[in-house]
Amino acid sequence: MIASALVADIALVLAFAxxxxxxxDSDIFAGLWITAWPFLAGLAVxxxxxFAWRAPTAPxxxxxxxxxxxxxxxxxxxxxxxxxxAPAFIIVATLTLLVLLVGWRAVAxxxxxxRSR
Numbered sequence: 001m002i003a004s005a006l007v008a009d010i011a012l013v014l015a016f017a018x019x020x021x022x023x024x025d026s027d028i029f030a031g032l033w034i035t036a037w038p039f040l041a042g043l044a045v046x047x048x049x050x051f052a053w054r055a056p057t058a059p060x061x062x063x064x065x066x067x068x069x070x071x072x073x074x075x076x077x078x079x080x081x082x083x084x085x086a087p088a089f090i091i092v093a094t095l096t097l098l099v100l101l102v103g104w105r106a107v108a109x110x111x112x113x114x115r116s117r
Contacts, residue, residue, distance in 0.1 A: 005056030006047065009066065012100040013039045016093070038081065039097070042073030059109050063102035071097055 017036035021028045046052065046069030052062045071094050079085050 038077035039074035059105035
């Protein structure tokens with residue numbers, strides 16, 4: 001379950017970056033790494049500081065911390081590397097990553113609860 005959760009998080013961050021690039025008529029694959037790496041680094045920090053491997057599917061305990069670290073570290077690294085951090089981008093990224101990184105965990109928790117009845 002730990003590996004699956006980590007792979008899901010990585011895939012969702014990559015999807016976020018790819019969708020963002022596509023929405024700006026950019027070559028999705030040519031610059032995907034440039035767009036994604038700050039958020040992937042933030043995701044790694046989030047997994048470490050929340051000890052995500054202990055409860056990888058917990059929406060509150062793990063999901064909120066992973067999301068916050070992904071956004072905060074991602075934005076700091078984007079700024080440090082000269083990438084844009086316009087207020088509109090911060091808002092869109094924050095909300096999108098909230099839905100993606102916490103959302104799948106909330107669905108997993110709901111499915112687990114329903115199955116255990």
